[in-house]
Amino acid sequence: MTKTRMVWLSGVGALLIALAGLTFVNPFRWVGFGDRPWLSLLLAAAGLSVLGITCVLLAAARGGSRSLPPALGAVALLAAALVTTGVGMLLGYVMDLDQRVLATSRDGRFEVIVHDTTNVIDPVQGLYVQSTSGPFSRRAYLGCFNSDSSSESFRTARFGGGDTVVLDGTKQWTVRFDPETVRSSDHVELGACTRQLYTG
Incomplete structure (x- = not known):
């Protein structure tokens, strides 16, 4: 993968994480975000996943790294926790629409x-x-x-x-x-x- 594509990919990951933070803080009190806290978690998980993929591709291009597997494992665990919590919140939201x-x-x-x-x-x-x-x-x-x-x-x-x-x-x-x-x-x-x- 070219350097330009790497930069674009990491930019997408950073943007997703920034959007997750913005929807979580919700400075304008919009109910579209406030009613859906699971959206912030899923955006953060997607952003972490994209950044993790970028790191793997970067390490592969440079011949690998010994510290990469533990770091990726930690990122994967965090992303999985965010997805699990987000899906749980989504199910709770769907069940409480009275x-x-x-x-x-x-x-x-x-x-x-x-x-x-x-x-x-x-x-x-x-x-x-x-x-x-x-x-x-x-x-x-x-x-x-x-x-x-x-x-x-x-x-x-x-x-x-x-x-x-x-x-x-x-x-x-x-x-x-x-x-x-x-x-x-x-x-x-x-x-x-x-x-x-x-x-x-």
Whole structure:
């Protein structure tokens, strides 16, 4: 393999690792990355694999190296661990897709999402407001309700304005959020949801 191709190959590996770091840190709080931490792990594993292949080809071109096999073994183990963890997270993500849209804002920019899940003991419903920008959406936590509670539960949600969500049920709760940053200023906590969906 020519030197130029080696440089390109190592550049691809470095780029994949850099992308893995960027998607993991997720500075813009995009749910497309935040909901998929396994993506960062698989990108990192791919980047390590490409760099490992580059090292093998470089060593072969130079006649081999005694220190190469142990180093490659360590890289292979790390890549395998990343892939295993990433696949495990992916399976967990696929099995926990109990989300539905309760309400959409008048301008179509935001949705109220309910996440039907459990806190191990009780079934709970986590409520979130989310922008409608596909993988580049951002999400804010609005609150949590215990699904088994008859004294304090909600039935419907609606937008009371550009920065307000109204929850109707046994009572009426009003929760405000910032439409620019998509962060809530307060929330209703009538259950233990532990904010299972990504909010940044």
